[in-house]
Amino acid sequence: MTVSVSPLPTAHLRQLSEQVGFELVGFARAEPIPSEVLLDWLAAGCAADMDWMGERAAERLDVSRLLPGAKTVLSFVTNYYRDDAQAADSPIARYARGRDYHSTLRDKLKAFRKRFSLAYPEVKHYGCVDSGPLMEKVWAARAGLGYVGKNGCFITEPFGSWVLLATLILDAEVDVFADGPSADRCGHCRKCIMSCPTGALLGQGRVDARACLSYQTIENRHGEVPESFRVEMDNLIFGCDICQDVCPLNRHPVLTSNERFAPRAVAGLGVMEIAALTPEQYAELVPGTALARARYDGLRRNAAYALGASKRVEARPLLARLCDDPCAPVRHAAQWALRQLDSVSP
Numbered sequence: 001m002t003v004s005v006s007p008l009p010t011a012h013l014r015q016l017s018e019q020v021g022f023e024l025v026g027f028a029r030a031e032p033i034p035s036e037v038l039l040d041w042l043a044a045g046c047a048a049d050m051d052w053m054g055e056r057a058a059e060r061l062d063v064s065r066l067l068p069g070a071k072t073v074l075s076f077v078t079n080y081y082r083d084d085a086q087a088a089d090s091p092i093a094r095y096a097r098g099r100d101y102h103s104t105l106r107d108k109l110k111a112f113r114k115r116f117s118l119a120y121p122e123v124k125h126y127g128c129v130d131s132g133p134l135m136e137k138v139w140a141a142r143a144g145l146g147y148v149g150k151n152g153c154f155i156t157e158p159f160g161s162w163v164l165l166a167t168l169i170l171d172a173e174v175d176v177f178a179d180g181p182s183a184d185r186c187g188h189c190r191k192c193i194m195s196c197p198t199g200a201l202l203g204q205g206r207v208d209a210r211a212c213l214s215y216q217t218i219e220n221r222h223g224e225v226p227e228s229f230r231v232e233m234d235n236l237i238f239g240c241d242i243c244q245d246v247c248p249l250n251r252h253p254v255l256t257s258n259e260r261f262a263p264r265a266v267a268g269l270g271v272m273e274i275a276a277l278t279p280e281q282y283a284e285l286v287p288g289t290a291l292a293r294a295r296y297d298g299l300r301r302n303a304a305y306a307l308g309a310s311k312r313v314e315a316r317p318l319l320a321r322l323c324d325d326p327c328a329p330v331r332h333a334a335q336w337a338l339r340q341l342d343s344v345s346p
């Protein structure tokens with residue numbers, strides 16, 4: 001049964017959002033997403049082996065499958081940009097240097113939902129941070145918080161693309177809905193497309209995950225990274241920020257004071273140190289960060305590739321040791337990296 005309530009005041013919801021620490025919130029009508037937005041991308045194979053993207057495609061395209069009677073989608077933005085000196089040369093992408101962003105955003109969303117339920121007990125809601133079957137960038141765009149740039153990232157006016165998203169569906173209307181995405185500010189710029197080392201940006205914000213180093217370093221945990229991509233992994237072990245770093249709209253980042261994004265000790269390590277991590281060091285440094293998704297062997301495999309890509313001759317003894325590692329992808333990565341070193345110093 002759908003409960004009928006008068007439109008909720010967005011001014012009050014904005015207050016609640018601010019109280020729990022979100023930087024921006026916007027409101028979109030919970031209308032279905034045109035199916036080609038997702039289905040064409042899946043059909044072209046751009047999801048690589050992320051089968052979970054297709055498995056719940058129907059829900060991704062229609063939020064009323066997640067919350068019957070859905071009327072409104074709230075999109076929340078959190079700025080995560082920091083420039084702490086200890087992580088200045090980190091091979092880990094910015095969003096993953098601190099505490100796992102999933103828990104940081106989930107805690108804020110939980111706090112919002114708690115306050116919301118106290119004020120509007122009759123309204124049902126469904127929340128998502130990253131892993132839920134929702135298209136979060138589409139909702140952020142519809143909610144008027146920015147637009148999807150050619151680099152495939154959601155770009156806001158105040159914070160550029162250095163933001164993470166959280167989403168909440170309500171079965172009630174609000175008093176004011178956004179008009180849709182803000183104006184595209186990319187214009188004729190193509191810097192991100194030209195700078196992507198693996199040609200993963202296909203234009204119009206489309207990303208081919210198969211070619212994206214973010215996918216290869218995080219999601220491709222079991223296999224091996226194609227050779228033509230490994231050579232681009234110099235100082236890049238988890239995620240990739242190249243197409244955001246070059247973006248002129250990211251030139252004036254706003255620093256966040258949120259300590260949960262402060263780099264953890266693991267973000268102070270260099271590639272050699274990550275390649276040499278013992279299971280004990282991994283257990284001490286990685287749990288509680290987003291890096292845990294790549295797992296112990298995935299991080300070391302990526303670090304071995306990065307050593308090969310940078311042709312670090314001083315890494316030879318470490319790589320020789322990793323050639324005997326019990327994990328096959330780590331072993332193969334170390335063997336490949338040694339061959340790269342041989343090409344500069346036999």
Ligand code: B12
Binds near residue numbers: 155
């Ligand atoms: C799958 C996924 C990936 C994949 C594929 C990337 C991709 N662009 O699809 C991989 C592993 C490669 C990846 C990488 C990264 N990801 Co990711 N990822 C996701 C995930 C789970 C789903 C995205 C998705 O649905 N893709 C399918 C395509 C078809 O949809 P889309 O991305 O929305 O793009 C299309 C639509 O937006 C449409 N569109 C654009 N504007 C509009 C407007 C309207 C009205 C409509 C209808 C449609 C429309 O055009 C786009 C192109 O076809 C989301 C979380 C979520 N649940 O949404 C996080 C998410 C997108 N990722 C995030 C992050 C932080 C990253 C990385 C920056 C991490 C890193 N530093 O390495 C990189 C960025 C890579 C890049 N250049 O995009 C953030 C985005 C932050 C931001 N500012 O954009 C998200 C939202 C997670 C979160 N909760 O914060 N990711």
Ligand code: SF4
Binds near residue numbers: 211213241242243244
């Ligand atoms: S994250 Fe890196 S590999 Fe992926 S599209 Fe951007 S620049 Fe290319």
Ligand code: SF4
Binds near residue numbers: 149150151
């Ligand atoms: S680099 Fe240029 S084209 Fe790419 S997202 Fe930024 S402004 Fe748009």
